[in-house]
Amino acid sequence: NAGVTQTPKFQVLKTGQSMTLQCAQDMNHNSMYWYRQDPGMGLRLIYYSASEGTTDKGEVPNGYNVSRLNKREFSLRLESAAPSQTSVYFCASSDSALAGTKGDTQYFGPGTRLTVL
Amino acid sequence: GQSLEQPSEVTAVEGAIVQINCTYQTSGFYGLSWYQQHDGGAPTFLSYNALDGLEETGRFSSFLSRSDSYGYLLLQELQMKDSASYFCAIRGGLTGGGNKLTFGTGTQLKVEL
Numbered sequence: 138n139a140g141v142t143q144t145p146k147f148q149v150l151k152t153g154q155s156m157t158l159q160c161a162q163d164m165n166h167n168s169m170y171w172y173r174q175d176p177g178m179g180l181r182l183i184y185y186s187a188s189e190g191t192t193d194k195g196e197v198p199n200g201y202n203v204s205r206l207n208k209r210e211f212s213l214r215l216e217s218a219a220p221s222q223t224s225v226y227f228c229a230s231s232d233s234a235l236a237g238t239k240g241d242t243q244y245f246g247p248g249t250r251l252t253v254l
Numbered sequence: 255g256q257s258l259e260q261p262s263e264v265t266a267v268e269g270a271i272v273q274i275n276c277t278y279q280t281s282g283f284y285g286l287s288w289y290q291q292h293d294g295g296a297p298t299f300l301s302y303n304a305l306d307g308l309e310e311t312g313r314f315s316s317f318l319s320r321s322d323s324y325g326y327l328l329l330q331e332l333q334m335k336d337s338a339s340y341f342c343a344i345r346g347g348l349t350g351g352g353n354k355l356t357f358g359t360g361t362q363l364k365v366e367l
Contacts, residue, residue: 179357203348241304
């Protein structure tokens with residue numbers, strides 16, 4: 138079991154360029170999430186997908202789009218990158234059937250470190 | 255909305271006990287979670303309280319009091335490897351937050367010899 142995988146690990150973009158961050162999980166989880174983490178701050182939710190075929194905005198969705206390609210994969214797209222999007226991006230997944238119980242756990246990928254010049 | 259407050263930094267010595275507090279404001283939630291994150295790493299799950307009271311998992315315990323809008327993580331027999339950032343997080347409930355997890359800003363724990 139690889140858990141949650143993310144590609145790429147590092148990326149440098151110029152302002153205005155676009156890119157897609159890929160995320161996949163092999164735990165058969167229903168729910169998937171994209172967070173960003175800035176220095177000295179907690180994780181802020183960008184978008185999430187409670188189940189295959191649904192996506193919803195989180196706390197900081199502006200400048201991003203997402204696609205839940207299938208149950209395993211959830212991608213995050215930056216259409217026109219800006220320096221304010223320089224951050225570490227984490228993808229996570231969870232078993233939504235266990236939400237609110239002791240098994241309510243999010244599993245995180247290793248992160249993508251993105252710099253926008 | 256939901257907001258969670260934690261101290262930004264805590265320092266303790268190896269072998270000691272340390273408590274990291276979390277106070278929150280929310281209109282409704284399922285439970286309080288705690289995650290650990292080492293520098294450069296991904297957050298990993300530590301503990302979850304769905305109900306008021308204490309949950310114990312080895313050297314780590316977590317406590318929740320809904321009436322006081324307060325929780326804490328207790329780390330015993332501190333080891334150098336416990337130096338990391340610790341985040342509390344709330345799972346939104348039916349009346350607030352939906353299926354989302356809202357994180358606090360984190361507490362950096364430094365364990366010294």
